Amino acid sequence: MLSKPELILAIESSCDDTAAAVLSDRKVLSNCIANQTIHQAYGGVVPELASRAHQSKIIPVVDQALVQANIDKNELTAIAYTQGPGLLGSLLVGSAFAKSLALSLNLPLIPINHMQGHLLVHFIEEEGIATPHFPFLGVTVSGGHTQLVLVKEYFDMEILGTTLDDAIGEAFDKCGKRMGLDYPSGPQIDKLAQTGDPNKFQFPIPNMEGYHVSYSGVKTAFTNFIHKETQINARFISDNLNDLCASLQFTLVQIILNKIEQVAKEYHLNQIVIGGGVAANSELRQQLKAREERHQWKVFLPPLKYTTDNAAMIGIAAYYKLQKKQIGAFTDSSQARLKY
Ligand code: KG4
Ligand code: ZN
Numbered sequence: 403m404l405s406k407p408e409l410i411l412a413i414e415s416s417c418d419d420t421a422a423a424v425l426s427d428r429k430v431l432s433n434c435i436a437n438q439t440i441h442q443a444y445g446g447v448v449p450e451l452a453s454r455a456h457q458s459k460i461i462p463v464v465d466q467a468l469v470q471a472n473i474d475k476n477e478l479t480a481i482a483y484t485q486g487p488g489l490l491g492s493l494l495v496g497s498a499f500a501k502s503l504a505l506s507l508n509l510p511l512i513p514i515n516h517m518q519g520h521l522l523v524h525f526i527e528e529e530g531i532a533t534p535h536f537p538f539l540g541v542t543v544s545g546g547h548t549q550l551v552l553v554k555e556y557f558d559m560e561i562l563g564t565t566l567d568d569a570i571g572e573a574f575d576k577c578g579k580r581m582g583l584d585y586p587s588g589p590q591i592d593k594l595a596q597t598g599d600p601n602k603f604q605f606p607i608p609n610m611e612g613y614h615v616s617y618s619g620v621k622t623a624f625t626n627f628i629h630k631e632t633q634i635n636a637r638f639i640s641d642n643l644n645d646l647c648a649s650l651q652f653t654l655v656q657i658i659l660n661k662i663e664q665v666a667k668e669y670h671l672n673q674i675v676i677g678g679g680v681a682a683n684s685e686l687r688q689q690l691k692a693r694e695e696r697h698q699w700k701v702f703l704p705p706l707k708y709t710t711d712n713a714a715m716i717g718i719a720a721y722y723k724l725q726k727k728q729i730g731a732f733t734d735s736s737q738a739r740l741k742y
Pocket of ligand 1: 417543544545546547570571572574575586587588589592678679680682683684709710711
């Protein structure tokens with residue numbers, strides 16, 4: 403007899419997106435996100451404003467996810483939420499909501515590591531998603547993280563290398579701010595770079611020890627360069643915006659590509675699995691695909707809707723936790739710096 407599918411409501415609130423999704427086993431029935439536009443005025447996420455916005459958005463987003471999935475809350479079989487890492491105030495809103503709902507519906511509660519979720523989106527059952535086999539090289543590139551991870555099993559992940567300072571998405575956003583672009587600048591830089599020359603300006607590519615990367619040097623070099631040039635020509639940025647974006651993007655992507663090549667070679671890994679907001683970047687996607695044949699790699703890129711923060715990634719991770727009977731407790735606390 404076929405067993406009934408798990409119907410999982412997943413909640414993600416680690417940063418500035420309030421998201422809810424409903425999954426039936428590995429299939430996504432709904433994936434809803436309420437973006438917080440309030441942070442644009444400040445050029446970055448303001449933690450206190452983020453947690454307040456989560457409070458006002460969480461109920462409508464969860465409602466929307468249930469309606470779109472055509473599921474009544476009484477049909478649910480589990481509730482999942484992001485335990486960390488992230489902004490503590492934001493995480494607490496999601497976990498308090500998830501805990502209350504699980505308690506009132508008498509359902510298992512499943513805490514999920516956000517970074518594991520970014521990599522596990524590749525296990526969603528959906529047209530256009532190919533699933534990797536263990537072990538593989540997981541690469542998380544987002545606004546808060548840049549990690550090279552040896553993924554041995556669903557929840558057995560070892561960080562081999564990480565950024566020693568800024569994350570790659572942070573470098574996109576901070577350099578974008580310097581050019582007068584709105585937050586988050588990554589998607590705008592990507593768009594503007596399409597018609598720019600990636601070789602017009604050169605920025606340093608650091609050679610870090612081991613498998614680590616660094617993004618603060620290029621950010622400083624970029625800022626100093628712009629400062630110097632605008633002293634000479636006040637319109638330097640607007641006159642060169644597309645070339646600046648293309649050259650910056652080329653450098654930021656090259657830094658992580660070099661490390662991916664190094665780790666893949668030294669660990670004999672030929673499946674490269676990308677996750678996180680910067681996985682949407684067209685230069686990174688093209689450069690990785692171009693290396694498939696050269697290095698005999700298989701590159702796994704998530705569909706764009708599963709790159710930036712979403713709750714489907716929390717739901718798919720929860721599905722595997724349920725399979726392993728790894729259920730959380732109501733006493734589990736949110737952790738801003740949750741490790742793998
Ligand atoms: O994973 P995510 O939604 O949130 C974190 O966990 O940090 O990633 C957000 C980051 C931001 O820094 C944003 O600028 C960047 O992803 N991003 C991009 C693109 N789309 C989003 N960066 C470069 N190119 C893109 N197309
Ligand atoms: Zn994320």
